[in-house]
Amino acid sequence: MRAVMDQRKWHWLDYFLLLMRTVWFTYNGYAIFVGTIGSVKWILLIWASCSYIFPYQFYRPGRIKFQYYLIAEVLLTGSLFIYLSSQYEISVTYSFLLLPILTVAYACQVKPLIWIGPFVLAGTWASILFTNYDFFALFIDTTIFYGIGFCLGRMTIVNNANKELIASIEEKNKDLEYYSKKIEELTIKEERNRVSQDLHDTVGHIFTSVITSLDALPFLYQADKKEAEKSIKEISDLARNGLNDVRKTIHHMSPTNHQTLVESVKELIADFTKHTSTDIKLNVEGDVTEVGERIKFAIIRCIQEGLTNAKKHGQATFIKIHISFKQEELIVVIEDNGNGCNELNLGFGLRSMKDRIAAVAGTVNFYSKLNYGMRITCNIPMAKEV
Numbered sequence: 001m002r003a004v005m006d007q008r009k010w011h012w013l014d015y016f017l018l019l020m021r022t023v024w025f026t027y028n029g030y031a032i033f034v035g036t037i038g039s040v041k042w043i044l045l046i047w048a049s050c051s052y053i054f055p056y057q058f059y060r061p062g063r064i065k066f067q068y069y070l071i072a073e074v075l076l077t078g079s080l081f082i083y084l085s086s087q088y089e090i091s092v093t094y095s096f097l098l099l100p101i102l103t104v105a106y107a108c109q110v111k112p113l114i115w116i117g118p119f120v121l122a123g124t125w126a127s128i129l130f131t132n133y134d135f136f137a138l139f140i141d142t143t144i145f146y147g148i149g150f151c152l153g154r155m156t157i158v159n160n161a162n163k164e165l166i167a168s169i170e171e172k173n174k175d176l177e178y179y180s181k182k183i184e185e186l187t188i189k190e191e192r193n194r195v196s197q198d199l200h201d202t203v204g205h206i207f208t209s210v211i212t213s214l215d216a217l218p219f220l221y222q223a224d225k226k227e228a229e230k231s232i233k234e235i236s237d238l239a240r241n242g243l244n245d246v247r248k249t250i251h252h253m254s255p256t257n258h259q260t261l262v263e264s265v266k267e268l269i270a271d272f273t274k275h276t277s278t279d280i281k282l283n284v285e286g287d288v289t290e291v292g293e294r295i296k297f298a299i300i301r302c303i304q305e306g307l308t309n310a311k312k313h314g315q316a317t318f319i320k321i322h323i324s325f326k327q328e329e330l331i332v333v334i335e336d337n338g339n340g341c342n343e344l345n346l347g348f349g350l351r352s353m354k355d356r357i358a359a360v361a362g363t364v365n366f367y368s369k370l371n372y373g374m375r376i377t378c379n380i381p382m383a384k385e386v
Contacts, residue, residue: 105149209275286325314338
């Protein structure tokens with residue numbers, strides 16, 4: 001943890017220590033002024049002023065350089081202390097070091113500077129060994145001041161670290177809120193696309209059948225009224241069933257939950273053949289295995305779209321559906337004898353088909369040639385069902 005570092009802003013404790021240092025300078029400056037005479041007085045005052053001002057040139061808010069601060073503190077304050085000690089009693093001059101020791105302990109909180117503070121403290125202790133003054137008393141005083149400064153420095157570290165942690169948490173919370181909104185938007189978009197695809201497939205299939213039946217109704221009515229009335233009832237049933245299918249789509253309910261894939265395809269073919277008079281052949285290859293609801297629903301909708309597209313756009317009269325159950329994949333091929341085209345432009349229905357198959361990790365390929373109909377091939381890996 002390195003909260004006290006270069007370029008950091010000042011903590012309130014930094015301002016407090018500056019205030020204490022100002023008081024310290026004022027007190028010692030006054031003692032020098034009244035205790036000395038002549039030119040020595042002014043030399044000592046200038047010396048003391050430099051020891052007050054210059055170290056803080058390297059300990060300013062946003063401009064902190066600890067190594068230079070320590071060098072300035074040791075050279076200026078230390079040399080002044082040595083000079084005063086040589087000229088005056090150690091008991092008087094030793095208090096001159098107490099506040100600088102506290103400040104040094106406060107500043108030396110990060111490696112390798114954290115090891116410098118104890119050496120400075122040990123150096124001051126060593127100087128007392130060559131005097132007759134009470135070593136134990138001064139040892140206690142300096143140790144207390146050093147301990148106070150060190151504890152204040154740790155408080156600053158913890159406080160700054162907590163501020164950085166809180167700022168980081170707030171920033172991450174903002175990021176989480178942003179991503180949460182994005183996920184919500186993507187979920188809404190995906191759901192909107194799903195509903196639009198389902199409605200397109202369902203409504204397109206229903207209306208293709210209804211329109212084809214209605215187009216043939218006038219001719220059937222002229223030929224056989226009873227048969228026409230029967231056809232009208234079938235069209236009504238088809239529209240009613242289509243309405244139920246739309247409702248199920250809106251509620252995200254599969255219309256074939258109780259059936260297997262092959263049974264659902266057969267029912268879809270029978271219904272489409274009945275109302276469009278289209279010849280449809282179903283071929284199932286391999287061992288019929290159970291598939292998940294997502295895969296089954298995707299295939300049913302794709303076949304539904306393929307039938308509707310073949311009849312509506314291709315005017316096909318014959319459609320072949322081939323379902324192949326393999327060990328690793330499921331292959332569905334839809335071929336028709338419709339008009340076809342040389343350049344295939346994917347409309348909403350075919351794009352929806354690709355999206356549905358891609359959602360279950362599958363692929364779709366389209367092939368069409370003018371006057372040779374169209375072939376749609378869906379490959380779905382069974383092992384990747386989710």
